[in-house]
Amino acid sequence: MEWCVPLQKLEVGKVHLGPLYSQQQMTIGRPSRDKKPIAPLGYVDGPIVLPALNILLPILTVQSYNAQTGRLEVMIENSFSIGKLQALQQTLLNAITVYQQGWFGSSIFSHDDILHFFQPMIENNILHLYCPVIAKPTSDEQRKYSGNLTRIWVNNEWQDGLSPGVLKSGQRIRIALQIQGISLQLQNDQWTGRSRLQHRILGILIQNSTPIHSVNIPVTTPVSLIV
DSSP states (O other): OOEEEEEGOOOOOGEOOOEEEEEEEEETTTEEEEEEEEEOOOOOOEEEEEEEEEEEOOOOEEEEETTTTTTEEEOOOHHHEEEHHHHHHHHHHHHHHHHHHHHHHHHHHHHHHHHHHHSSSSSEEEEEOOOOOOOOSSSSHHHHOOOOOEEEEEEEEEEOOTTSSSSSSTEOOOOEEEEEEEEEEEEEEEEEEEEEEEEEEEEEEESSSSGGGSSOOOOOOSSEOOO
């Protein structure tokens, strides 16, 4: 089960930045040689401690989807939601500026440089996400490295994994988004100044014959969306 905080209930000041660690990159069936340091994110709201930052986004419009690259661009129409996501992104950029010396031993990039090299998740009213088409694993080895498949609500039922042709431009959707942390790029064991927000889409609800508002999902905080 994954618990999500609705974006309208999210408080940026309660987002927790954990200590930097090196993650092993994985591919289907085998580990990759590449390693990237990541500062994990969590959410702390009084007695409630979520080990990952899971956000239930409002209704969005698919602007484009590339099934070959997994690049998903969605349009946010609500100015409040745009402002909340931009505030979160800016807060994390500020954190990179502040903590880079502790992470890498010296403060070598200005805030403007960090902003220049940063791969934004949100630009204006467009949210840039990654959601690859992944077939349901058929072997134990594939299941070991594929992780949890994105759950898709389509044609009035849940499906495991995104199939080709499911996401289309113009669709109205809701997304359960997990922002796992700040991923930092190294070259020859030195930070390049490049960073991005590493994320995973936990679930997508596609509006079709059943309006999204009719799907049984509570909107209190936190909510249980993916079971």
